Each structure stands twice: as structure tokens, then as C-alpha cells.
């Protein structure tokens with residue numbers, strides 16, 4: 001990571017289909033270096049005559065104290081990792097195009113140090129172990145990564161001593177009142193190594209039926225463009241929490257009409273005029 005003057009804005013949206021979208025907007029003024037006439041830098045982009053902006057990364061950590069379908073005082077959650085796997089050749093895959101979603105229960109903190117993997121559509125589901133939907137499956141909410149990256153540094157890089165949480169995209173811990181900051185209480189100039197998440201998970205506490213805390217680490221690798229100078233246009237990154245078997249059907253089917261819509265009877269059916277002129281029959 002390199003210092004960058006940034007003005008960050010983050011927010012989340014609760015949508016009518018039960019999704020929660022979290023978003024961070026990045027903008028600001030690039031941190032620049034000077035160039036000699038004719039000089040170019042391997043580690044940055046020449047952004048204007050005599051100026052270059054280093055390639056760098058920005059990281060954020062979302063701490064989410066989950067309580068999926070929990071009654072007050074209830075703490076019966078678990079986390080599974082889901083990967084979509086290409087089937088082996090054979091009778092179950094005669095056309096070589098079969099694939100399926102494979103789940104793995106994350107039983108302990110050390111098992112739950114995970115990284116994003118778009119090639120398997122990897123995501124994670126937090127489930128209530130004592131609540132089921134109408135098919136008898138456990139109710140849950142899934143964490144769907146947005147665009148993301150991993151730290152571009154060798155394991156021995158000095159900054160990882162104080163930012164060890166960058167070693168993975170997802171960490172899972174059981175709730176503890178004192179565990180709020182992934183880099184520890186005092187990361188700046190702290191001589192101690194691995195404060196925060198990297199130390200806590202060494203206890204390898206069980207996660208099978210407890211109050212789950214997700215720590216989602218997400219970031220962007222910023223290769224500066226000429227268009228980022230003199231003021232960088234907003235870049236968006238984030239993630240989504242999405243109901244997964246939490247509801248028995250789409251929670252968006254009974255959304256009331258907006259006040260500007262009017263019901264129209266047509267052949268005995270209620271039709272809903274849409275803004276684009278099409279008519280949806282409900």
C-alpha cells in the first residue's frame with residue numbers, strides 16, 4: 001500500500017428483495033512523484049509531463065456481527081464455503097459440461113481463513129442451525145464478493161507485520177466484545193507482530209454453532225490512468241449480503257405499488273403499468 005490522499009464514502013442499502021449492498025466509493029488526488037526529462041518508471045504511470053503516479057492498492061475490512069434468523073439471545077449460526085466444481089468425466093458427465101455447488105462447513109477459525117476464487121464462483125453462507133425454510137433446509141444469508149484483489153506483496157513484507165489481516169479475503173471468528181479492530185488497537189508504529197485477527201484466530205475457536213463474526217477484506221489494485229489526474233473520478237467497490245433460503249419465495253413479489261401507479265382492470269386481471277410502457281401481469 002502507498003499513501004494516497006483519499007476521501008472515502010461508504011454506505012449500505014437494504015433492498016426490497018432482501019439484499020444488503022455495501023459500497024465504498026474512492027476518489028481523491030493521486031500521490032505523485034517527479035520525473036526527470038525522458039524518464040519513465042516501471043512501478044507507476046506517467047500521468048502528466050514530469051509526473052508519475054505509483055501503482056498501489058487500497059484495502060477495507062467489513063466487520064459483520066451476524067445473527068441470521070436468530071431470536072433475541074440466540075447464537076446458533078454456522079458458515080459454509082461454497083465452490084462450484086466441474087464434474088469429473090464419466091457417466092455423470094457424458095457431455096463434459098456438468099458442474100455442481102459443493103459446500104464445506106468451516107468448523108474452526110483456522111479452517112475459515114479463505115480467499116476469493118472467481119473460477120469456482122466462491123461465496124460463503126451464514127446459516128441458522130436451528131431454523132429451516134419450507135423445504136427443510138437451514139435458513140441463511142450469503143456473502144457474495146464484488147470485484148476484489150489480494151495483497152501484492154511477498155509474505156516477508158514488513159507492512160504485513162501490522163496488517164496481517166491482508167493475508168486473506170475472509171476471516172471468521174466467534175463474537176468477542178474486545179475484538180473490534182482487525183489490525184489491533186494501535187496499529188500505527190506498533191512494534192508487535194500480527195496484532196488483531198492474525199493473533200485471535202490462533203486460538204482456533206470452534207465456529208459450528210455460535211455467534212459468527214465475518215471479516216471481509218476487500219480492495220482495489222489501482223493502476224493509475226491519465227484520467228485519474230488531477231482529480232480521480234469515483235471508483236466503486238463493495239459486496240452483497242443476499243438471502244439464501246431465508247425466505248420461502250421471492251420477497252419482492254408483494255411489493256406495493258408506488259403512489260404514482262394505478263391499478264387497471266383488464267380482462268379480470270390486475271395489471272400494473274410500468275414506466276417503460278410495458279405491462280406486467282401479477
Ligand SMILES: [Cu+2]
Pocket residue numbers: 004056057058222
Ligand atoms: Cu488509488
